[in-house]
Amino acid sequence: MNIVALFKLVPDLVEELEIDGNGTALNMDFLRLIINEFDDHAIEQAILLKERGGAQVSILGPDIEGVEDVLYTAASKGADRLIKLTGDFQGKANNHAMARAVTSALKELQPDLILTGVQANTDLDGSLGPLLAEYLDMPYVGYVSGVKVADGKVITRKEYPGGLVAEMEIKLPAVLGIQAAEQPPRYIAVAKVRQAMKTATIEVRTLAESDLSGGSTIRRMFKPEAGTRAEMIEGSAEEVTTRLLDIFKEIGVL
């Protein structure tokens, strides 16, 4: 069984976000990139499947800051092939372009199962999984939180709002959008990652020119703006409570 896990790197929200001078993008000067949390779960799920039933696991990610850390960590978890994709991932790159561009690299790996995070905080034009499934002509199930493999098929656990869970059987090859791996992504000791850096090799694939069509264009990016109907009460606790009491009296609830 060939499993491919595809990941994106997204801004690490440990820092407060700022908008850049043009007002259409984030100021990336001080932001670090981090693996999209759901993609981290997709990698964990791939490793769990390998541990359970044997598989060849390939991990693919864009060649930008932080990619090697993610790949070597995945190798220490048990991934077999590490591939970084060179291409245009900065600036206007969108999920449509990314999905189209990785299609040939993915086909070459002849995957039975493609796992990717169900969403990312940089998804502006839909999430990656369904787009990949469309360009590869494979079925897709998203919001998956459990995967079992049985004779050329997988049975997925898909979560619905309101606490409903469905088990779905899907023919392979297929694309799954992982919401949560069956166990949280494991911690890998630094010594093990350092060892992987010495022994594992990272392959490189160059992606085709990006075709941005289908994506969205950002006209204006801005922080939430205070509406005019809300009155922000400022001052000391005492001043605030006094003003609150007045308001309650004004509107007749006191």
Add this chain to the structure above:
Amino acid sequence: MPQMTDESVRAGSTREDDISFYEKVLAAAPNGEQLRLCLECGNCSGICPFGYLMTYPPSRLIAMLRADRFNKVLETDTVWMCVSCYACTAVCPSKIPLTFGLMTSVKEELLLAGNVPAELQTALANSQRYGNPQGESPRKRADWANGIQPEVKIMGKVKQPVDVLWFVGDYPSYHPRVQSTTKALAKVLNALGVDFGILGPDESSDGDSQRLAGERGLFEMLAEKNGKVFSKYQFNRIITTDPHAYNAIKNEYPRLGISYPVQHFTEYLVEHLEQLTPLLKHEVKAKVTYHDPCYLGRANGIFDQPRALLEAIPGVELVEMAHNHANSLCCGGGGGGMWLDGFQWEKAHVRMSDWRVREAVTSGASILAVACPYETPRFEDAVKSLNGSGPLIVKDIAELLAESLG
């Protein structure tokens, strides 16, 4: 019966990986080879605060190692009850480095085998990525100092030599409760006119608790980062807020080639007591008891300096708890304990900090004075949750000094 030689202890473990584990324990700490001299007296397991909950407390661990059954240990998780309090090491008649050598090496094996409680994994992953176990923004490491006058010098900004480099530490930098200790210490240093600077965003976790939780590689990574930063700046000595940072920089960093004179702030302030005493004008009229932090007291022999500072505060009457000096009880935060509260609660249904707070109440003190940033929040939580400990106030020595400065 074969004669008991070094070889036979070692040969007790015939499996390859047991031998390498044995070697690891030997190499992990100075005097590691003392392990061969275990008398199986059981003192270590008896004094261990959570020994009664461990499947293999220290003496049994050694027995398992000798009996070639170390693989059994790897199947258990109760070694994670060890809070690296150093009590076992302090009482061992054969002077075996149990805490640094044995317990830490076992945790390391468990960690490499992936047998790690989830809470601890989060703290380790945060330390790896952000340089602090809480997962806070490294850019905000010096935010606690905003508004302090005279302004706290951040080495990367002022680009000038200082006399004292203050290694602030993780909890003193970010924890909202502990930040008040940090500000208090800044006030004391300013009152003394000390020429000091901090590293701010350049500072990473000292890594000592991560090391004692078995993540040696992470410790080395953090130490190397700090070592590089130290070498960029000019200063005469380092002082630390945190006894764990003090322990790391004093005893562990030199083994990685990073050597600087370092003092815990209580040591440093006692050296300046003549200057400090006349400034302590305001009375703190209270019975005060002092909790010896494991990594200041037992591990590094600093018992008198913190007490001397407390006694210099007018109005303070110092009383001792039943367990004091080398016999002090651990607050439960060391060796990864800070990040294992849920795991340990599930096994113990009691917190070490509860025991300690009860002792403080019994001593008749109204203030429990501490000198380690793990302790204020831990003891305050215990005070909140224990009936009858209501009026007890927990304060860092730096806070009491700052109060007395007025």
